[in-house]
Amino acid sequence: MASVMYAVFHFAALQCSARPEISPCTCEMGKAFNHVELACEKLESFNAVVDSLANKLNSDVNIDLKITHSQLDDLEMRSFRDMNFNIYKLRMQWNGLRSLPELPFRGLSNVTYLSVADNELDEIPKHVLNHMPLLQTFDISRCNIRVVQQDDLKGIQKITNLILPSNNITRLDRGAFPLSLLILHLGRNQLESLNGSLAELTNLHSLFINANNISDLDKELPDGSKLRLLMAHNNRLEHLPANMATMDDLEIIHLHFNRLRSFDRVLRNAQHLTELLANNNELEYLAQDEFQSCRQLDTLNLACNHIRSLNFSLHPMVKLTRGNFSFNDIEEFSMEELHGMRSLRVLDLSYNRIQRLLPAHKHSPELALIDLRLDHNQIVTLDSALAGLSHLRILSLPENRIEYLQPGDLNGMNRLEILDLTANQLVELKQLETTLLPSLKILKVAYNNITKLEHDFYGLPMLCQVNLTNNQISSISSELVTNTRCKNHNVPGKLEMFLDGE
Numbered sequence: 001m002a003s004v005m006y007a008v009f010h011f012a013a014l015q016c017s018a019r020p021e022i023s024p025c026t027c028e029m030g031k032a033f034n035h036v037e038l039a040c041e042k043l044e045s046f047n048a049v050v051d052s053l054a055n056k057l058n059s060d061v062n063i064d065l066k067i068t069h070s071q072l073d074d075l076e077m078r079s080f081r082d083m084n085f086n087i088y089k090l091r092m093q094w095n096g097l098r099s100l101p102e103l104p105f106r107g108l109s110n111v112t113y114l115s116v117a118d119n120e121l122d123e124i125p126k127h128v129l130n131h132m133p134l135l136q137t138f139d140i141s142r143c144n145i146r147v148v149q150q151d152d153l154k155g156i157q158k159i160t161n162l163i164l165p166s167n168n169i170t171r172l173d174r175g176a177f178p179l180s181l182l183i184l185h186l187g188r189n190q191l192e193s194l195n196g197s198l199a200e201l202t203n204l205h206s207l208f209i210n211a212n213n214i215s216d217l218d219k220e221l222p223d224g225s226k227l228r229l230l231m232a233h234n235n236r237l238e239h240l241p242a243n244m245a246t247m248d249d250l251e252i253i254h255l256h257f258n259r260l261r262s263f264d265r266v267l268r269n270a271q272h273l274t275e276l277l278a279n280n281n282e283l284e285y286l287a288q289d290e291f292q293s294c295r296q297l298d299t300l301n302l303a304c305n306h307i308r309s310l311n312f313s314l315h316p317m318v319k320l321t322r323g324n325f326s327f328n329d330i331e332e333f334s335m336e337e338l339h340g341m342r343s344l345r346v347l348d349l350s351y352n353r354i355q356r357l358l359p360a361h362k363h364s365p366e367l368a369l370i371d372l373r374l375d376h377n378q379i380v381t382l383d384s385a386l387a388g389l390s391h392l393r394i395l396s397l398p399e400n401r402i403e404y405l406q407p408g409d410l411n412g413m414n415r416l417e418i419l420d421l422t423a424n425q426l427v428e429l430k431q432l433e434t435t436l437l438p439s440l441k442i443l444k445v446a447y448n449n450i451t452k453l454e455h456d457f458y459g460l461p462m463l464c465q466v467n468l469t470n471n472q473i474s475s476i477s478s479e480l481v482t483n484t485r486c487k488n489h490n491v492p493g494k495l496e497m498f499l500d501g502e
């Protein structure tokens with residue numbers, strides 16, 4: 001007996017990856033004290049798993065057992081108890097299991113983590129779960145589960161993480177989910193309704209219901225819920241539930257690819273919201289106080305909607321760094337919309353119908369915008385609306401209708417490196433002659449109507465590349481480039497000019 005104990009002690013204490021005793025299974029020391037990870041892959045039977053592991057470890061070692069890609073048709077013939085050790089984590093993925101017999105799992109009362117994901121189970125193995133009262137995480141992703149029934153999870157009332165994505169669930173019974181749940185994954189199923197099954201889950205902080213066929217969440221989420229993360233993208237939501245206005249803890253909300261027509265001001269109290277993705281919906285309208293308390297918002301994506309005006313609704317967003325409003329129906333954009341948005345770095349207003357840019361009122365605090373995209377709008381003149389954006393590095397204005405630049409349009413853009421005016425209607429670049437863009441490296445003016453170039457690059461001492469293809473250029477003055485000395489990171493380079501027919 002003493003010698004057996006000795007051997008076992010060494011087994012757990014030493015690096016155990018190459019121990020022949022448990023072959024073909026393998027063993028690694030876990031990260032925590034007294035924890036061991038055992039992995040059995042491609043075994044031809046459960047009997048072989050049991051035989052290779054039985055009595056090989058001290059019963060007080062905590063075992064994380066993984067059995068994958070194996071043939072377990074004989075599961076019912078043996079029991080995990082026969083291995084005679086203390087399993088706290090059990091993973092049985094990719095074994096083609098169609099059902100789980102109860103017997104082998106008897107006595108696994110210390111298991112806190114069970115994964116039977118990636119099998120062919122068509123119902124929740126409730127008889128097995130009844131033997132695991134301490135279970136905290138149950139993963140049954142990517143099987144063929146169709147319903148979650150009222151008593152399916154009754155045996156696991158301490159569970160915090162329930163992971164059910166990529167099944168074929170169409171029905172959830174009321175009262176099916178234990179109230180202990182903190183994290184619930186129901187994404188990629190076939191749900192049309194949550195059926196009131198979550199309405200009591202007041203502890204829930206993360207909910208995944210993405211990629212289902214859900215048309216509303218009315219009365220589905222508990223009032224005053226502690227929800228922090230809501231992943232509801234790729235559904236058929238037409239509106240948000242009114243009680244979302246009471247959910248103060250929301251931090252991340254993904255709603256892209258739904259059919260939302262309005263936020264109905266339900267996000268106005270979301271004071272902890274940092275990320276809101278609602279691109280590819282049918283939003284037309286933003287109320288002025290739509291985001292009244294959203295002072296922590298960092299990322300906002302409202303691209304691909306039908307928004308006509310931002311309606312000064314962004315003003316509370318002093319921490320916003322990325323805003324995407326591309327592919328909407330905005331006709332006029334005032335820089336006053338960005339008032340107070342000191343953190344904004346990237347703003348995408350491409351593919352709207354902007355005809356006019358209006359400057360901000362005087363005394364607006366300085367914007368730190370780095371990347372401004374206004375591609376494919378209907379802008380005719382810049383009207384100096386963008387002047388003074390001293391942090392801007394990329395100004396993207398291709399496919400507009402700009403006919404001429406005015407002196408002052410690009411004033412103060414001391415850090416501008418890339419100016420893209422491709423596919424506009426510029427006839428000349430003469431105004432650049434008197435504009436100083438001390439950092440400009442790349443100028444894109446292909447597909448315009450430029451006919452001649454004289455001293456136009458005088459204000460561009462750092463210019464390295466100009467694309468002038470597809471213009472009507474008939475004369476270029478030899479003095480055009482007398483002031484330019486291309487430099488990349490202070491290393492002298494060569495100015496490249498692309499013209500037609502080189």
Ligand SMILES: *[C@@H]1O[C@H](CO)[C@@H](O)[C@H](O)[C@H]1NC(C)=O
Binds near residue numbers: 108110
């Ligand atoms: C469960 O763990 C305790 C110690 O934490 C141990 O005494 C007991 O034997 C274990 N039970 C099983 C079935 O492994």
Ligand SMILES: *[C@@H]1O[C@H](CO)[C@@H](O)[C@H](O)[C@H]1NC(C)=O
Binds near residue numbers: 146
């Ligand atoms: C999902 O269930 C429906 C009927 O309930 C069935 O027609 C469909 O084939 C199932 N899909 C999968 C992937 O099992």
Ligand SMILES: *[C@@H]1O[C@H](CO)[C@@H](O)[C@H](O)[C@H]1NC(C)=O
Binds near residue numbers: 171172174175193195
């Ligand atoms: C809703 O839950 C009830 C039981 O509470 C059940 O009978 C019904 O089938 C469920 N419906 C759906 C669509 O999930």
Ligand SMILES: *[C@@H]1O[C@H](CO)[C@@H](O)[C@H](O)[C@H]1NC(C)=O
Binds near residue numbers: 190213
């Ligand atoms: C979603 O639900 C609608 C209405 O019930 C139905 O017509 C449609 O086929 C469903 N889509 C999918 C992918 O199940």
Ligand SMILES: *[C@@H]1O[C@H](CO)[C@@H](O)[C@H](O)[C@H]1NC(C)=O
Binds near residue numbers: 309
């Ligand atoms: C702006 O918001 C106000 C108040 O919420 C609303 O009355 C108005 O119609 C909105 N304007 C636009 C252009 O959306």
Ligand SMILES: *[C@@H]1O[C@H](CO)[C@@H](O)[C@H](O)[C@H]1NC(C)=O
Binds near residue numbers: 325326346
């Ligand atoms: C904004 O969204 C559009 C449409 O999804 C996308 O093509 C574009 O790359 C996004 N812009 C930024 C700056 O990420």
Ligand SMILES: *[C@@H]1O[C@H](CO)[C@@H](O)[C@H](O)[C@H]1NC(C)=O
Binds near residue numbers: 449
């Ligand atoms: C630019 O050139 C195109 C084709 O050469 C012409 O149709 C258009 O009227 C010109 N625009 C201006 C502003 O000269």
Ligand SMILES: *[C@@H]1O[C@H](CO)[C@@H](O)[C@H](O)[C@H]1NC(C)=O
Binds near residue numbers: 498
């Ligand atoms: C110049 O710009 C045109 C239009 O964007 C583009 O197709 C072409 O590849 C560019 N040429 C070079 C050398 O960058």
